[in-house]
Each structure stands twice: as structure tokens, then as C-alpha cells.
Amino acid sequence: QVQLVQSGAEVKEPGASVKVSCKASGYTFTTYDISWVRQAPGQGLEWMGWISAYDGNTKYALDFQGRVTMTTDTSTSTAYMELRSLKSDDTALYYCVKEGEDSGTRYFHHWGQGTLVTVSS
Amino acid sequence: DMQMTQSPSSLSASIGDRVTITCRTSQSINKNLNWYQQKPGIAPKVLISAASTLQSGVPSRFSGSGSGTDFTLTISSLQPEDFATYYCQQSYTSTRTFGQGTKVDVK
Numbered sequence: 001q002v003q004l005v006q007s008g009a010e011v012k013e014p015g016a017s018v019k020v021s022c023k024a025s026g027y028t029f030t031t032y033d034i035s036w037v038r039q040a041p042g043q044g045l046e047w048m049g050w051i052s053a054y055d056g057n058t059k060y061a062l063d064f065q066g067r068v069t070m071t072t073d074t075s076t077s078t079a080y081m082e083l084r085s086l087k088s089d090d091t092a093l094y095y096c097v098k099e100g101e102d103s104g105t106r107y108f109h110h111w112g113q114g115t116l117v118t119v120s121s
Numbered sequence: 122d123m124q125m126t127q128s129p130s131s132l133s134a135s136i137g138d139r140v141t142i143t144c145r146t147s148q149s150i151n152k153n154l155n156w157y158q159q160k161p162g163i164a165p166k167v168l169i170s171a172a173s174t175l176q177s178g179v180p181s182r183f184s185g186s187g188s189g190t191d192f193t194l195t196i197s198s199l200q201p202e203d204f205a206t207y208y209c210q211q212s213y214t215s216t217r218t219f220g221q222g223t224k225v226d227v228k
Contacts, residue, residue: 035217037219044208044219044221045157045165045208045210045222046219047216047218047219050217059215061216062122062216095164100167102170102171102174103152103174104153104171105152105153105155105170105171105172106153106217107155107167107170107171108155108157108165109167111164111165111166112164113164114164
């Protein structure tokens with residue numbers, strides 16, 4: 001079965017960077033895009049961007065452009081999301097998500113367990 | 122930028138009630154609209170894809186409809202396990218967008 005296993009919780013100071021990993025199994029990694037979605041405490045879902053696991057192409061949400069980098073390592077079926085210049089309002093649960101497709105519509109099919117990133121001095 | 126307006130932001134309902142949640146987009150997205158359910162402390166789960174396709178394992182009391190700019194998620198008879206937060210999400214554009222969410226709680 002499809003599994004996305006994310007790295008553990010992180011505590012960072014303002015201005016630092018964080019890199020979250022997402023190891024995929026149970027499917028051919030290069031066949032599907034990976035998106036990253038975050039959720040601040042008590043708030044809604046916020047899409048950050050996606051990466052093609054096939055060719056490494058990326059698309060980032062405007063709010064994160066210049067501050068986020070998404071990469072993949074196809075040899076280990078792992079996706080990474082690095083967020084720089086952290087601020088307190090980056091404190092959130094970060095999810096990696098494998099996309100699915102239905103009649104040409106992409107949707108967020110399989111979700112990782114989430115990685116809590118806390119930004120605090 | 123695609124704007125999504127989900128309503129209501131919250132609602133209170135009783136077991137057996139029919140519940141309707143709407144999602145409106147700022148431009149036509151054909152049927153590229155998905156619905157998710159999220160319970161506290163758990164990752165979201167897809168219920169409906171492409172506006173109306175019920176995902177495998179999702180009870181038939183859930184249904185989705187709409188196309189263009191106006192979409193609806195309906196729960197025909199609310200069950201105890203349906204108290205949760207629901208999100209719509211568009212994938213028409215290369216930048217994905219979520220609605221603000223609708224929290225369904227006990228009346």
C-alpha cells in the first residue's frame with residue numbers, strides 16, 4: 001500500500017531554515033507529483049507547491065516563492081521541502097501529499113503523517 | 122489568482138440532518154474540484170474528486186455536484202462520524218487552492 005513517511009518534529013529559531021523529508025513507498029515514485037500542504041494551529045489548509053517526481057519541475061505558491069525549495073531523490077523515493085528565513089507564523093504542521101488523477105482532475109490522494117515545525121526564540 | 126469562497130464557515134447539525142456545503146470559484150474551473158474531510162489530529166482524506174466522483178470506501182451519503190464556478194458537497198443523512206471540517210480544493214490551475222473550510226459540529 002502507498003505510504004508517505006515524513007521526518008520528525010523540528011524546533012527552529014526565527015531566521016533559520018528547515019528541511020522536511022518525505023519517503024514514499026508502495027508505488028512507482030516517478031509516476032506522480034508530490035505537493036506540500038501546511039496547516040497552522042487551528043487554521044485551514046494552505047498549499048505550498050508541487051514537484052514533479054519525474055523531472056523535478058516545480059511550481060510554488062506565490063506566498064512562498066523565493067523562500068521554499070522542493071526537491072526529490074529518485075534513488076531513495078524521497079521528497080524534500082526546505083523553507084528558509086523562518087518566522088513565527090511558519091509554525092505549522094507540514095504535509096507531503098501524493099497526487100492522484102480522476103478524469104484529468106488532480107487531487108490529493110495519499111497524505112504523509114505530517115511534520116510539526118515550531119518556530120520560536 | 123484563483124479565489125475560492127466556501128460557505129458556511131461553520132454549521133451545527135443533528136444526526137440524520139441533510140447538510141449542504143458550497144464552494145464558489147472566481148473563474149470557471151470546469152469540474153476540477155475536490156472535497157476533503159479532516160478530523161482533529163488526522164491528515165485530510167479525499168471524499169470526492171472531479172466534482173462528483175465518490176472515492177473508494179466513502180459512504181454513499183456523501184455526494185458532490187456542480188461545474189464551472191459553483192459546487193456543492195451534500196451529506197444526505199448526517200452520521201456521528203461525519204462531525205469534522207470539510208474543505209474544497211481546485212486543481213484547474215497549476216497553483217492549487219483550498220477553500221477556507223467548513224466545520225460541522227453537533228447541534
